Amino acid sequence: MRLVLLLCAVSLALRAEVLPLLPAGSAYADASGAALKAPEGVACAGKGYVVGADTGNGRLVTWTFKDGALTGGAPIRFPELGAPARVQIDSKGNVFSLDQRTRRIVRVGEQGTFAGYVQPKGVPAASGFFPVAFKLDSADNFYLLDIASARLVVLDPAGAFVRQLLQPAGATLNDVAVDARGTVLAVDGAHAVVYAAKVGAESLTPLSKGLREYASFPSYLSINAQGLIVLVDNHGNGILVLGPDGTFLGRRLSIGWGEGLVYYPGQICIDLQGDIFVADRGNNRLQAFAPAK
Template identity: 25%
Template sequence: MASAPSSLRTQLMEELTCSICLELFTRPKELPCGHTFCQDCLKDLAEVQVPLQCPCCRRQVRLPPQGVAGLLDSHIIANMCERLRQQTSLSGETRKQPQSGNRCSSHPSEEFKVYCKQCRIPVCDQCLEEAHDDHRTTTIKKAAQERSLTVQALINEGRSILESYLSFLRSLREEEKMLNEKKQQTDKNIIQAYNQMVKKLTEKKDHLLSKVVENQRENLDRIQNERDRVLADLNELSAACDRAEQNLKQGWVEFLSQQTALTEVVRKYRGKAAPTPVQTQPAAFQPTDTPVPVLGQVTVQSLPSTPTPAAPATSNVAGRVTGHHHGNKRQGERQPQNSKLTIGGPGSGTGQFDYPLGVAVSDEGEIYVADRGNQRIQVFTLQGAFVRQFRTALPCGQKMSPQEVALDGERKLWVVGGTPSAEFAVQYNKQGKVLKTFDLQKTGWDRGVAVDTRRNLILVTQTTGSLGHTHGEVLVFRPRGTPVFKQAKNPVKTVRLQQGMKLPRNITVDKVGNMFVTDWDNHCVYVYNEDGQFLFKFGGEGRGEGQLQWPSGICTDREDNIIVADSGNRRVEMFDKTGRFLKHVTTETDIGQPQGVAMATQGQLVVTDYEKNSIIVFQNF
């Protein structure tokens, strides 16, 4: 190993330094996690830390029966450390001792005088006379100059290779640091999601237990009231019998005088019905027929490849690895459809529809459908069973025609719709009780509603202007009615949508707060950040792959893919989060005119069919 310059030697020493004692490795031992430390350093650490943890990544280490001595030896690092120590020692001796490199090894008292070209060695005068008298020679200085060019080229090449390996080691250290940081952040995210889920489950548990306590109290009150009534009758009848029995024992005359009172009491209870069992209604618990709540997913991200030292010439790259493999699916390839369930049909009866528009699915698997013509919300299970319905009424009792629905983080339903003279955003509980109402500007255009659960905001689309000169806006509400941005009348912040948005129909929000808005007039989807700044748009009028015709409903799935109801083309389309077309989810053979779309946490896609007055549940589409 040629002597490395001071900068390279310093970098090598950094890589070969134990992070515990800050000295070159001595008997280096490699932990299962890949980090290396001196054997004695690990022994000292193992005595005070049980169980032993890696000082770098904090991963717990299970020592072999032999203890630290039984860990894997790192022979390569040990050899490099020993050679580096030898070089350091030699360089120190060179500085201390006088130069003796010009002395002849065969004649120590003689110095080299000339260089023998034939033998390619330096020789002294005595060697020249004895063995090299007839050989071609030259001066030591000239021979050194001729050789220096070749040697210097090799030195430069060696240093270049050393630098590439040191760069590789530095990149490994940076990658290791990045992986540790990402792991810590991922752990934090998982724990946060777990705590939030535990909090929700705890609140649900407390709510269910309080309902059981209330039910038990009502049943016990019924029993106590019946007990008090029966005891009063029992006391009256028992007292009359006791008095008559006592008078009978005391004499005939007293008995005759008391017979009338006893007769009346017995007659009273002779015709009275006997007490009947108390009708109680004990509470029972039935677990929801849905899968266990999904905490989340840990996905493996593709990281930039670590640079490797320069490969020898003529080496080839045999293949490549790409992320997000999807089997044999190709972009735009039409995939076979899975099973579907159709619910409803035209009409006003239970389970029938009159122009259904918006749809939302709760975490418990309940489907909420805006039954516009029937002025109501109908609720179904994902298996198609009818659960309940309620009228979309205002606090004054007037009925409202619902257009779009969304569920907030508190499992409350938000509905936008209107009467012949006004438009509203109304919050209902699951049973249809009005909780809150926001007055909206009367525009005559359909609206969409979405909930940004990350910021706890309600987003409502609005179209302003006259026919042919319309413009899109998003109204931002806080559920409690506190203004986000104070205006003269309404507790609302208005975000004016840029880049030509004309007729916003529906809206959805992804995990980071970006807004996706369908434009009925421009036949595309506009994407804005949470502040309303335009990011990009996709779609465009047409029937080809990735094109749209009067898009309406929109939602996202667990992978942040975007699902759009392409009502004009009688199909539902899927795009990735960048707007790249992925596939046709449904085609005109599956559906009439899709309007609303919603994803269930269990993986089903629910679509409202405005033309056929029904809804369709696609299983694991």
């Protein structure tokens, strides 16, 4: 009996330790003081480089995250990216963003200029093409969630079709991610289920059980350096931490308007140090959270 109690206590203690976060700064405006408006996307890379999609203002903004503070705030704006939503940075530091109006992935040049679109080539004809989310893997391949044809499309860095995975029957996928081993993950927000397809698998199968008990509408997912799956609960105003096997490990952050709280969060990005950047859409700001030691 004592052993069982001890194991329970240890188990609870271990769970409480998973991904504890502390507020580590916020960005409310660009360098000129122009306030952010409904930012939906954020991406991060080495050396503290952070790019936010300031969706409501139709631009990207870049910051540097250093010593627990977001500094800078250089805006990037060009007509081909009038409604940036999701943002990604490839292994070479190139920035890509999905435009919500044109539904095209825009490549951002080094000088913050338009450097062309990612042109999908050889994608099998289906019932249309309407990408709503995308991610890059370590080899800079694109993973696009195309809801018009209920599939995940994989493109090589040049945009050539590699393969596709069909959306599981009955699922409504909202986002896609790829882990270090090449396992493709996808989240179904309406049913709060995470799906996975290992390398070579031809279909996505449920990885997690239904997470409705813990989440309202998980709409974005990311994977940290330890392989933990981090889900953004958009309607539930928080994030969920799952083990690599889809086991629920904990819930972090909560609803609010003050620092450290989130309101309808959008995309997140996790850097190699475990810092989490949140496009805090409902709060018109970008927030950084550092792992608590």
